[in-house]
Amino acid sequence: MSIAELRSQIMRRKPITRVEDEAPADERLARSLGLWQLTAIGVGGIIGAGVFSLAGAVAHDVTGPAVLLSFLVAGIASAAAALCYAEFAGMIPKAGSAYTYGYVSLGEIFGWFIGWDLLLEYVAVAAVVAIGVSGYFRFLLDGIGLELPNWMMGAPGTGEGHQVDLFAMLFCLGSAFVLSRGIRSVGRFESVFVAVKVALVVLIVVLGVFHIDSSNYTPYFPFGTAAVFTGAATVFFAVFGYDAMSTAAEESVDAEKHLPKAIIYSLAIAMTLYVLATLVLTGMQKYTEISPDSGFSTAFESVGMPGVANIIAIGAIVGIITVVLTFMLGVTRVWFAMSRDGLLPEWFAKTHPVRKVPTRVTWIVGIGSAIMAGFLNIRTVAELTNIGILMAFVVVCLAVMVFRRTRPEVPRTFRLPLMPLVPIVGVVFSVWLMVSLRWETWVRFVVWLLIGLVIYFAYSRTHSKLARTAATPTGDQ
Structure with a gap:
């Protein structure tokens, strides 16, 4: 095969078509999410371990009070x-984000790498967040005087006698169970629990503002100003939940307008809160x-409000x-979208005959995230998540510029300003934050991409599907 032929293969682009026109019945998802359910899923993905757990960990170890700037x-x-x-x-309301x-917009090889990248990163996010839940759960158990064996209270190296974070593993498996019940159930679950979560953050702010001691803000940069960017790179996973929400495009009743x-x-x-x-x-x-594990609960406990601390622990969970x-x-x-496109075995793209959700990959992901949550510490997993x-x-910001030039005629229900x-600001900031991450994180990331490269060419x-249908090199229709 010549270099030109190889290039035409890896750069072929997926055409913009409606899912109903390209997918068989057993590879379609049920549509039931409205605007506020989608927003709830987005807020649900953004506000969580970032504020309840990671904010405390980063403030304690990385930035000090400047965590706000991070x-x-x-x-x-x-x-x-x-x-x-x-x-x-608004243009491409399909699963896969x-x-x-x-x-x-860019071609198959770019789509493959970003999809392969997201498979690891999203599983890692689920794991790191489950670790955050576990921290508050342990705080709650300590508060009621219930002592459990140390071996089940955290990943190896996170504490004396710790061998596995059992609670984090159970939270991952429980989430997989909820997802397997159908998208309508997920939408209802998210709407109710996100309302509880937002109310909790508001409660924290309203009560906590009366216990602020301005001397705690000094020194504001105890680890130096450069630590702000290291902190930003670490907490970044806490501000992109909308990305995961956009993967549910095919389950929205009017994705073009609502997403x-x-x-x-x-x-x-989320940013206001x-x-x-x-x-x-x-x-x-x-x-x-x-506290790196249960920051807000211990903060309220320290000012003589143990009742509020317990409420926060329950609400954080x-x-x-x-x-x-x-x-x-x-x-x-x-994973479903990649399998439906044939880049991964199509066995994974089959949906449940009644619930119309990809239950096969749901349980695989649940088990994988549980293993990661049970045996890795929170910072290692968080950084691995953020680089991906x-x-x-970076790819999406570059792609939107390319697509404006190559396909200006495609209808857009939303056009980003300026x-x-x-998108250039998005690229610059993202690269800057990536450079701030530790070299060990880069090594893990590169190894994962090299594994993906082997799988793609093998x-x-x-x-x-584009290869099997002998699509044109660009794939545009």
Whole structure:
């Protein structure tokens, strides 16, 4: 095979067609999500371990009180990418999110790599969030005086005698069970629990503001100003839940109109609450005293409000579970989309005959995330997550610029403003945050991509539906 032929294969692009026109009945998803259910899924994916657990861990070990600035930096990068996602979501309302956008606009090899990347990253997000839930659950058990064996209380190396984080594993498996019941059940679950979570953050802010001690903000940069960007790279996974929400496009009743709005609404709501919550957390306690596992609960306990601390612990468990659910939804839909396109075995793309959800991949993801949550520490998993999502953001921001030039005639229900400034800002911030991550994280990421490269050339390149139908090199129709 010549280089030109190989290039034409790996750069073929998926045509923009309606799912109803291309997918058999057993490879379609049920449509039942409206605007506010989509927004709830987005908020459910954004607000969770980032505010309830990781904010405390980063403030304690990485940034000090400047963790608020870390969230703002991450939010700016995320907002630029969110507008790019919103434009694509209105044009291409299909499962797969960044994978599908890259496949349609840049070519198969780009779609494959971003999809392969997201498979690992979304599973890692579900795992890291489950670890955050487990931290608050252990705090609650300690509060009622229930002592359990140390071996089941955390991953190896996270504490004396710890061998496995059993609770984190159970949360992952429980989320897989909820997802397997159908998207309508997921939508209802998210709507109720997200309302509880938002109310909890508001309660934290309203009560905590009266216990702020301004001296706790000094020094504001105990680890140096550069730590703000390291912190932003670490907390970044806490501000991109809308990405996972966009993978549910085929389950929306009017995705072209609702998805762009839901993406913007969910990020705006979440960032407002993040800023207020981190301001309160670092004002209530000195950063050196903030608990990396259950920051807000211990903060309220320290000011003599143990009852509120327990309420927060219960609410955090409820709230963080919705994040596990959202990202597990995301990875199963990306896997489903890749399998339906033939890049992975189509066995995974089969949906349940009644519930119309991909139950096969749902349980595989549930077990995989449970294993990761049970045996890895929270920072390692969080950084592994962030580098992959940042790479996805770079691809989507580049893709939206390319698609504006190559396919200007495609109807767009939302057009991002200030083109090309906004996507360029998204690319620059994302690359900047990626550079801030530790070299060990880069090694793990590169190894995963190399495994993906082998699988693509050994299987996906010749088994994709475009290859089997002898599609044109561009695939445009």
